[in-house]
Amino acid sequence: MVTQITSFGRSGLYDWMMQRVSAVVLSLYTVFIIGYLLVNPELTYEQWSALFEATWMRVFSLMVLLSIGMHSWIGLWSISTDYIKATGARFFFQSLCGFVMFVYVVWGVQVLWGL
Amino acid sequence: MLVSIYRYNPEKDDAPYMQDYEIELPAGKDLMVLDVLNLLKAQDPSISYRRSCREGVCGSDGMNMSGKNGLACITTVSEAAKNGKLILRPLPGLPVVRDLVVDMGQFYKQYEKIRPYLLNDTPAPAIERLQSPEEREKLDGLYECILCACCSTACPSFWWNPDKFIGPSGLLQAYRFLADSRDTATQERLSDLDDPFSVFRCHGIMNCVNVCPKGLNPTKAIGNIRTMLLQRAT
Numbered sequence: 422m423v424t425q426i427t428s429f430g431r432s433g434l435y436d437w438m439m440q441r442v443s444a445v446v447l448s449l450y451t452v453f454i455i456g457y458l459l460v461n462p463e464l465t466y467e468q469w470s471a472l473f474e475a476t477w478m479r480v481f482s483l484m485v486l487l488s489i490g491m492h493s494w495i496g497l498w499s500i501s502t503d504y505i506k507a508t509g510a511r512f513f514f515q516s517l518c519g520f521v522m523f524v525y526v527v528w529g530v531q532v533l534w535g536l
Numbered sequence: 537m538l539v540s541i542y543r544y545n546p547e548k549d550d551a552p553y554m555q556d557y558e559i560e561l562p563a564g565k566d567l568m569v570l571d572v573l574n575l576l577k578a579q580d581p582s583i584s585y586r587r588s589c590r591e592g593v594c595g596s597d598g599m600n601m602s603g604k605n606g607l608a609c610i611t612t613v614s615e616a617a618k619n620g621k622l623i624l625r626p627l628p629g630l631p632v633v634r635d636l637v638v639d640m641g642q643f644y645k646q647y648e649k650i651r652p653y654l655l656n657d658t659p660a661p662a663i664e665r666l667q668s669p670e671e672r673e674k675l676d677g678l679y680e681c682i683l684c685a686c687c688s689t690a691c692p693s694f695w696w697n698p699d700k701f702i703g704p705s706g707l708l709q710a711y712r713f714l715a716d717s718r719d720t721a722t723q724e725r726l727s728d729l730d731d732p733f734s735v736f737r738c739h740g741i742m743n744c745v746n747v748c749p750k751g752l753n754p755t756k757a758i759g760n761i762r763t764m765l766l767q768r769a770t
């Protein structure tokens with residue numbers, strides 16, 4: 422057993438599962454948005470904002486936002502433990518990633534709910 | 537034939553270098569790479585490498601031949617040479633002791649971690665612990681591993697984290713004991729493996745499968761371990 426406090430869920434299985442679940446959410450959203458744009462080639466501002474007014478769309482988007490945070494954290498954490506061998510530099514990189522993801526999530530919530 | 541060999545003697549050399557040898561190979565015969573090394577050793581006794589059984593059984597002459605890991609004793613020159621040139625290097629990713637001899641310490645440490653022996657807390661029977669032919673069959677493709685380290689030293693995940701990632705060879709053996717009907721420590725073994733490194737650093741690149749001289753499939757065994765962990769947790 423290798424203990425590591427900076428990984429996402431501490432269990433390898435949990436991180437692995439989350440990586441897969443978030444990947445599914447992200448691809449569903451991508452397919453949906455592309456599909457929506459294809460079906461509505463002459464998209465107006467009203468249509469677009471009406472779409473994001475709907476509660477289900479906000480929930481879906483928030484899920485995507487959280488998935489992006491999780492997915493990129495797990496991925497970048499893996500990469501940093503592979504390639505950044507100096508503890509200080511690795512910790513700095515991981516903190517930076519964590520900070521950026523946090524900012525994105527908060528900012529995204531603001532955008533979605535028009536706060 | 538031109539043979540280029542990785543040379544490094546830490547007592548004499550500041551840095552490793554490649555030394556070229558020109559050798560006349562007997563016509564009409566496809567020698568094994570180990571035979572070529574033996575011929576060269578007769579020319580230059582300072583070349584160092586490990587070998588023992590010379591028939592792919594002991595696992596001591598794993599090396600990198602023109603970019604691919606394998607056993608020198610069962611790899612023919614025609615398979616290993618590229619553009620009429622044979623390039624021999626030690627297994628990648630492990631510290632070099634001298635020339636083609638690497639320090640396998642880290643590799644064995646990972647093997648030791650998975651406790652490669654049967655654990656059984658029930659009283660020992662008078663004669664032996666029996667297995668049905670079906671139970672025994674589950675060990676096929678697992679027990680044949682000769683610990684040559686060709687797979688683990690071809691695995692990028694093992695290169696980057698040889699102290700934390702068990703590596704394909706160790707994981708194949710881990711599954712060999714997880715799958716054994718006579719072993720009662722399955723849960724304990726699984727708990728030991730459920731961290732972000734030991735198993736989950738495998739990204740399914742399958743370099744291990746590509747090089748195993750015994751034709752084994754560590755990636756499949758790793759997938760089975762993952763399934764066992766998943767079944768236990770959901």
Ligand code: SF4
Nearest residue numbers: 691738739741742744
């Ligand atoms: S499949 Fe996994 S264990 Fe095999 S070489 Fe790739 S990362 Fe390594």
Ligand code: SF4
Nearest residue numbers: 681682684685687748
């Ligand atoms: S799995 Fe194959 S390549 Fe890996 S140590 Fe065993 S025999 Fe060698």
Ligand code: FES
Nearest residue numbers: 588589590595609
């Ligand atoms: S010398 Fe034993 S495996 Fe090659």
